[in-house]
Amino acid sequence: MKFKSKSSRSLVKVLALSMILSTAPLFAFADDSAVTEKTETASVSTEAKAEKSDATPATSSVSQPANPRHGSGFRAAEPSKTGPYKESDFALLYKTEKATLRNMPVIDKATGKALTKPIKFKVWNATLQRFEKEVTSSNGVLPDVELIKDHHYIIFAQDKEYNFKNNAYIIIKETGSVVYNDRTPITTSHPGQDEKITSFVLEKRATPITDATKANRVKINLQLFYMEKVGRNYLPSDDSFDWEETNSTLVLTSPFETIRVPIRDSTVEVELMEDDVYTVSVESEQLGMYTYPLTVKDHSERGADKLAYNHLSCTNKDTIMLFDKDGQIEKKYLDALTSVSGKTKVEGLNFNSRILPRWFEQYNDSVRYTMNEKLLDKAVAKGLKGDFDVIDIHSINMARTERSRLMLAEGQFFNYTTEVQPGKNVGKVSYIDSDGKLKPLSFTQTGNKIKFNMNSLSVYPIVVQYVSDSSVQYVATEGDGLSFEKGDNVDVKAVFKSTSSVDKSFENFSGVEVDNVRLEDSDYTVTKGSTVIRLNKSFVDRLSAGRHTLTAYFDADTKSSSITFTIKPAAVRSNNGAVNNTSSNSSAPRVSNSTARRSAVTYDKTAKVRAGRVVKTGDPGNYALHAVLLISSISVLSILLKRRKEN
Known part of the structure; x- marks a missing residue:
């Protein structure tokens, strides 16, 4: 790896890493003998220390609160002393009982009065890590919002003019206009007892933003370290390392987006959605790293800013260590x-x-x-x-x-x-x-x-x-070749059975298509005996005239059988109900198909050419006959005039 010659601008970072290394032995990666010293290091930030104090070891006998919170009373469920985690440890995830947040006031901080401007709010379920809904306030009141009881929620506002600076971190326990603050400060006289939130207070921005969707993003600076291999060990390089030469890209991927940032220096700045989880990786022919999940979390109950955390451990983490890519370390x-x-x-x-x-x-x-x-x-x-x-x-x-x-x-x-x-x-x-x-x-x-x-x-x-058994096949026993006119009230039915001695076609039925389009449940019915499929009339009425193919699928769509049916164009009827169908008139002249096609094409072309020039008078005439008579008249007249001159 090449280095560029310049003065070290990040001596502090190197010293910090040196402090880490000073508390643990150097580690060799040539074999499986690398070990880890389980001592706390002096380089852990204040926020990280606070996190570590919350992360009680599995062997701890500290009792857990009945309602764990993200704030002062928040503690993780611990594994059983006699075994790993049990489902009861995270039963919160599977709660479904709901309560409704009603009539939450939306207040303008400057006036202390209702903010009448409609404000869009997005509701994020932090427990399930998903957006659940989007609502807009009206006349200073949030519409009713149904939430899962005891789940942790973040309410974001998205507005160019107004800022919901700290968002709303809430837990709802009963239907009503009151919710509980999920960020009760740890300095309160009764830590662990939730405060109540009675209104959402927004503040007008000094300068409006151009994109309201970016209102909830958090700017994070990630510090990069190149771990240089020295013998069998890895040591952090100084700033002589040339990041730009590696042509590398830092990639942050979440279920909602992918952010790609070219690496030009030892600091990478990104704007992330709060509470979403991103896996961090590097695209590079030269550099490798251990992919890990990163998230931005709020700990305002401690008076801290929104910070980047490793989601695997919930420890503050804004440093990334990269090394030469050889496929082994990764x-x-x-x-x-x-x-x-x-x-x-x-x-x-x-x-x-x-x-x-x-x-x-x-x-x-x-x-x-x-x-x-x-x-x-x-x-x-x-x-x-x-x-x-x-x-x-x-x-x-x-x-x-x-x-x-x-x-x-x-x-x-x-x-x-x-x-x-x-x-x-x-x-x-x-x-x-x-x-x-x-x-x-x-x-x-x-x-x-x-x-x-x-x-x-x-x-x-x-x-x-x-x-089922791979030797079993499925065949159609009824419905193939059906033909009817469009609009007729016809039962479009197909029956299928298996070739096995015991017919399991209904149990193994997996779906149906018409003309290679999968049908919804509302388009058809399926009943047993063997497998009877009926297309609903509303679906049939949407089909065009022509030939159609119905395909029934079985055994996880690995086997199928088909029938065809034809919808004929609806006949045109006169006022008295008689069918006007000149092709069925026995007295009509018969022409070959080729002649009919040529005539039709010729007629269409003639009509297109003349359409702009002929005035429709409503008195159709035999123009060819008129032309012949006119030419004959002119010829006769010419002959008579010639003879007259000769005389």
């Missing part, structure tokens, strides 16, 4: 996260079941992540039928008891291994994207376990579809 400390049931294992980050070297501060022994899987209602997979499961595999930050939605950069993947129903063959594995569409995943099956890769964790539900 892979060496990657480890798996196992669910509380033991049924699912995910690899792709270091989830800290193995200890990293002390100099790599993005990870430490206070990482508190776990994982769980839940079977969801099958209705989540819209339009899907048959034998399948919808599984929500999700990681959980136990330091804050919140879901952790992780999205990796393009080209990076989490490796999943999970159990499926025993004794069943899996035909298809998919995930449900943000539009509700099924997106297939490549997978392998060994016994009752499947393996697959995807670049996200906790973001999309997984769909596992099961199949």
